[in-house]
Amino acid sequence: xxxxxxxxxxxxxxxxxxxxxxxxxxxxxxxxxxxxxxxxxxxxxxxxxxxxxxxxxxxxxxxxxxxxxxxxxxxxxxxxxxxxxxxxxxxxxxxxxxxxxxxxxxxxxxxxxxxxxxxxxxxxxxxxxxxxxxxxxxxxxxxxxxxxxxxxxxxxxxxxxxxxxxxxxxxxxxxxxxxxxxxxxxxxxxxxxxxxxxxxxxxxxxxxxxxxxxxxxxxxxxxxxxxxxxxxxxxxxxxxxxxxxxxxxxxxxxxxxxxxxxxxxxxxxxxxxxxxxxxxxxxxx
Amino acid sequence: xxxxxxxxxxxxxxxxxxxxxxxxxxxxxxxxxxxxxxxxxxxxxxxxxxxxxxxxxxxxxxxxxxxxxxxxxxxxxxxxxxxxxxxxxxxxxxxxxxxxxxxxxxxxxxxxxxxxxxxxxxxxxxxxxxxxxxxxxxxxxxxxxxxxxxxxxxxxxxxxxxxxxxxxxxxxxxxxxxxxxxxxxxxxxxxxxxxxxxxxxxxxxxxxxxxxxxxxxxxxxxxxxxxxxxxxxxxxxxxxxxxxxxxxxxxxxxxxxxxxxx
Numbered sequence: 001x002x003x004x005x006x007x008x009x010x011x012x013x014x015x016x017x018x019x020x021x022x023x024x025x026x027x028x029x030x031x032x033x034x035x036x037x038x039x040x041x042x043x044x045x046x047x048x049x050x051x052x053x054x055x056x057x058x059x060x061x062x063x064x065x066x067x068x069x070x071x072x073x074x075x076x077x078x079x080x081x082x083x084x085x086x087x088x089x090x091x092x093x094x095x096x097x098x099x100x101x102x103x104x105x106x107x108x109x110x111x112x113x114x115x116x117x118x119x120x121x122x123x124x125x126x127x128x129x130x131x132x133x134x135x136x137x138x139x140x141x142x143x144x145x146x147x148x149x150x151x152x153x154x155x156x157x158x159x160x161x162x163x164x165x166x167x168x169x170x171x172x173x174x175x176x177x178x179x180x181x182x183x184x185x186x187x188x189x190x191x192x193x194x195x196x197x198x199x200x201x202x203x204x205x206x207x208x209x210x211x212x213x214x215x216x217x218x219x220x221x222x223x224x225x226x227x228x229x230x231x232x233x234x235x236x237x238x239x240x241x242x243x244x245x246x247x248x249x250x251x252x253x254x255x256x257x258x259x260x261x262x263x264x265x266x267x268x269x270x271x272x273x274x275x276x277x278x279x280x281x282x283x284x285x
Numbered sequence: 286x287x288x289x290x291x292x293x294x295x296x297x298x299x300x301x302x303x304x305x306x307x308x309x310x311x312x313x314x315x316x317x318x319x320x321x322x323x324x325x326x327x328x329x330x331x332x333x334x335x336x337x338x339x340x341x342x343x344x345x346x347x348x349x350x351x352x353x354x355x356x357x358x359x360x361x362x363x364x365x366x367x368x369x370x371x372x373x374x375x376x377x378x379x380x381x382x383x384x385x386x387x388x389x390x391x392x393x394x395x396x397x398x399x400x401x402x403x404x405x406x407x408x409x410x411x412x413x414x415x416x417x418x419x420x421x422x423x424x425x426x427x428x429x430x431x432x433x434x435x436x437x438x439x440x441x442x443x444x445x446x447x448x449x450x451x452x453x454x455x456x457x458x459x460x461x462x463x464x465x466x467x468x469x470x471x472x473x474x475x476x477x478x479x480x481x482x483x484x485x486x487x488x489x490x491x492x493x494x495x496x497x498x499x500x501x502x503x504x505x506x507x508x509x510x511x512x513x514x515x516x517x518x519x520x521x522x523x524x525x526x527x528x529x530x531x532x533x534x535x536x537x538x539x540x541x542x543x544x545x546x547x
Contacts, residue, residue, distance in 0.1 A: 081445050101445045113442040116537035117460045126456070127446040160537050 028056035029094060029181065029214050030080065036088030037075050037240075048239035049075045053089070055233065055242065059181070062208060062215045064229030064248075066222055066271065072240020073218045077186050080216060081107050093182065103131070106175030106213075110187040112167035114159040120146065120170050121155040127177045138177070145173040148210070149203060165196040169203070176211060185217045189224070198256060201227055205254060226250075226267045227259060234274050244274055325507035333511035347515060349491040350481055353409055354519060357416025358477035362470065365421045369428025373462075374454075383429065390422045395483050402488040412489065416480030420473040427469025431462030464538055467531035474523040478516060 035053040038046055050072040057063055065073045078084040079091055082101040091098045093105070106127070114123045124142040128134075146152055149169040159167055168188055175183055189197045201224060208215060219225050225232045232246040248267060250258055258264055307327045313319070314326035321329055337343040372379040398415050405411035435458050443453045485494025493512050500508040531538075 078441075083441055083445055101447050103447060105445075107442075107445045109438055109442060111438050113436070113438045115439070115457065115460070117535075130443075130446055130448045130452055130456075158537060 027095070029059045029061075030055075030057035030216075031090065031092040032056070032076075034089035035076075035079070035086050035091055037072065037079065037084070038087045050079075050086075051239035051241045053240075053242055055245070057214060057216065059214055060212045062228060062230045063217065063233060064225035064231070065216065065218045065233045065235060066220065066225040067235030067240075068220065068237055068275065070237040070240070071235040072237070073235050074186055075240065076235075077107075077184050077216060077218050080182075081105060081184050103178055104181045105184060106178065106180035106182070107184045108168070108171050108175045108186065108188045110190045112159065112164070112171040114167055114170055114174075116159050119156050119158055120151065120162070123159065123170055124173045124177055126174060131178070142173065142177060145176055146170070148207065149173060163196075164192055165200060168192065168200065172204070172207070176207075176213075179211075181214060183213045183215045185215065187218050187220065190220070197224070202256065204228065205252075209253065222268050222271050223259060223264075226264060226271070227254060232267075232271060234271055236275075244271075246271060322504055322506055325510055329507040330510040330514070333505075333507045334514060337508070337511055343496075343512075343515065346491055346493050346496045346512075349409065349489075349495075350485070350493040350516075351519060353412040353416055353481040353484070353492065354477045354523070356409075357413045357480055358420050358473060358523065360413065361417035361420025361477065362424050362473055364417070365424025365469075365473070366428055366466070369425045369432075372425075372429055373432035379429070386422075386425065390426070394419045394422075394480070398484055398487045401484065407488050407490055412481050412484035412492065415484035416477050419476040419480035423472040423476065424466070424469045427465045427472075428462065431465035431469075432458055434465055435461045463535050467527065467535055471524060471527045471531070474527045475520055477523065478520040482516065 032053055032055040035050055036048070037050040038048055040046055053072075053076065055063075065076065067073050075084065079086050080093075080098065082098050082105070085099070093102065114120075115126070118126070121139075121142055122129075124146060125138060128138045143152070143155060146155055149172065151166060151169055151173075154162065154166070159170070162170070168191075172188070175185075189200045192200060205228065215228075217225075217228055226248055229248050232248060233242055234244040234246060235241065236243040246267065250261070250263060250267075311326045311328060314324065319326075372383060394415065397418075398411075401411040401414050405414055439457055439461070440453065443457050448456070481492070482494035482497075485492040486498060489495040493516055497509050497512050500506075500512065
């Protein structure tokens with residue numbers, strides 16, 4: 001309640017048009033309007049995974065999506081990745097409707113999903129090799145990306161020889177291989193321990209400042225969402241929907257010190273208040 | 286260094302246990318005058334083993350059985366792999382045929398061995414067929430199960446990076462399936478020996494199974510044991526070969542290995 005008033009100025013209701021904010025910039029890179037996704041469960045009951053989701057994402061924006069399990073955040077990401085189809089509404093990237101996986105979108109899953117029989121280098125090269133590109137240029141790019149995340153000495157190792165954090169770094173390099181305009185990340189650090197997770201957050205921010213991308217980053221950690229994002233999309237379950245969009249007015253570059261600032265605490269507190277103190281439902285507070 | 290020394294110690298313990306066991310067996314046999322007809326002592330079995338080799342009695346039989354096992358194994362494995370891949374590539378074919386194959390598998394193959402003697406005669410062919418048949422099913426099932434075992438997240442990953450069906454097959458589904466396929470091959474290696482010997486029991490003119498029946502008829506129990514040792518040596522060799530191939534081709538399955546870098 002204390003934070004409620006302080007944050008008010010930076011918070012818009014999701015149902016307001018985004019024009020209030022993005023008036024000056026060009027057309028948004030990703031447009032989501034009236035998005036709806038319904039599933040039929042095995043027992044035959046219909047489930048509304050996403051209901052009336054409206055969101056515009058600008059080029060080079062870092063969007064965090066936070067919410068409890070069942071709020072449809074992963075479904076939203078899978079629709080953006082072209083892995084699933086919406087049952088209603090519109091999703092566009094660069095003006096085109098997303099109907100299938102796109103070459104200019106990279107994705108990182110919660111599990112590193114590396115191919116265990118391929119070396120680190122060969123795993124990173126996978127996306128370009130699938131497009132038939134085996135040039136020296138992509139080889140150089142893969143090696144440069146791997147050295148950038150501190151894995152220059154591991155190119156010929158196999159995934160089982162790496163720790164969880166290192167595997168996820170390889171997965172991030174793989175997602176960046178085709179120089180995507182959009183990077184989708186589905187709780188990429190969710191399976192890592194807290195210490196590794198912080199390191200990976202810093203690493204991701206460093207990478208993002210180097211290779212400017214539009215990032216959609218899904219997490220169930222509020223501090224992680226605030227630390228990384230330009231905006232935090234707060235989602236609620238049953239039906240999955242956006243309950244609020246929070247602008248993170250923290251300067252960049254950010255560091256772990258940012259997390260001890262008063263403003264950081266206020267923003268986290270505000271988001272926490274949206275979920276309500278009585279039912280955290282899997283959100284780490 | 287330490288784990289190495291540890292595993293050497295364990296190996297030594299295992300060997301020592303074996304030696305002590307054999308010594309006790311020998312001592313008990315001599316002490317209680319257990320008849321060779323019931324349970325021959327190890328020294329009697331080793332004696333037979335040596336005399337079979339020296340007299341050359343064993344070789345034609347060993348040769349026949351080894352040929353049956355190898356040809357039967359290869360035939361069973363290749364047909365299991367081919368049919369398994371065909372089933373896995375076509376969901377329709379799988380839906381139509383797989384239930385019948387599972388039903389057939391519940392049939393004890395040993396029970397139809399006599400039919401094969403009628404159809405293919407007393408020579409090598411009938412034994413090869415029995416051996417191939419018992420190898421075929423575990424390989425087929427392992428291929429089908431292997432293709433079903435592809436990780437869903439990995440499939441999503443391939444799809445998200447725009448892989449074609451063929452690319453997904455080559456780069457993901459086949460390597461994933463190898464893990465279970467090699468497990469199937471290991472089982473098949475053991476079953477191939479059983480198939481050949483059972484075929485020989487039913488009707489044969491040569492082979493280690495045939496030799497066992499003959500020796501049994503003459504109440505040469507130490508001889509039977511000696512032949513059993515030959516048979517288990519063949520089985521171990523074939524199984525070891527499969528293990529070796531598995532370690533080489535599915536090298537990433539080393540569950541006991543901790544990550545090299547923490």
